Structures are given as C-alpha cells and as structure tokens.
Amino acid sequence: MRTSVDSGQSTTQSLTVAVVERVANRENVEPLDVPPLNDVIDPDALEALFDDPETAADRVTFNFHGYEVVVEGPEQVRATPLEDPSK
Template sequence: MIATALPDDEPTATSVTESIVTAVADAADEDTLDLPPLWDVVDPEALDALFAPMKTGASRAGRVEFDYYGYRVRVDAGESTTVSLLGGE
C-alpha cells in the first residue's frame, strides 16, 4: 500500500485529485501526462469539493474508493486527508 498525506496547513497547495494522479503515476513509474484522464472514472471537481474544508474551516470526515489505472484508490479524510493505493498492476 502506498499512502500520501495532504498538508493540512496549505489545503490549496495540493488537491486530492492532484495527489491521486501523482501517487498513481509514481507507483506505475509513468509520467502523469501518460495516464488516462481521472474524469474517466470519477468527477475530479466533485472529489475535491467532497474533501475540501467546510465553510467553518473544520475538516470533513469520510472515505471514497474507486479503481484507476489498475489501482484501488482510497481517500480517507478526518484529522488529515490521506490518499492510499491498494494493489496494483
């Protein structure tokens, strides 16, 4: 399993979708531009909005899993947001 934590102090620095594409590209030893579009499997804007801080600044909690480029992607949010890759090619 590969896990990447998003920085809490700079929520706009790296989006959830950017972290997913980067993690999959790194795991597959591919360039991010060589991967198929993430929107083929999930709505990137909806995913980023789902894990964005609430208007009050509080963190959201939840989990989303989906398959992308031969990997099972899991995004967990709570105290921090983590992108994990389960399995692979």
C-alpha cells in the same frame, strides 16, 4: 488546494492531482502518462467531498488505472493494485 504527503515535499496541490501522482508513482511513469481521472470520477465532486473539515467524507474508494484508490483526506491517498482475476 491541498498538501500531498505522497510527493515527499510540502507542495500545495489539489486532491485530484495527488491521486494522479500517487498512481503514476506506483506505475513509475509521469502523471501525464496516466489516463485522465475524470474518466472514472468527477474531480470537482471528489474535491468537494473534502473541502470542508466539518462535513468532509471519512473515506472515498474507487478504481482507477488498475488500482483501488482510497482517499481518507487531503493528505491521505493510497493506491493498491487490484488483484488479477485470472489468478
């Protein structure tokens, strides 16, 4: 379980929930309106990468629902819109 700074609250939640909520916030929709995260990444594997502070990954980047998601730790989740290739 993790604490998300993106929610603006001190609630404990999983890293995968933080990712979905971050993208949902960017889209101005409810988290249930975002496609399942496991369509693009294994949520258990993502959680495992940051479980142990001694061996945690520095950064994980992946595309999800039109965003580049960068996870640098349990409390550091960024979602940046992907550029439109037609521009």
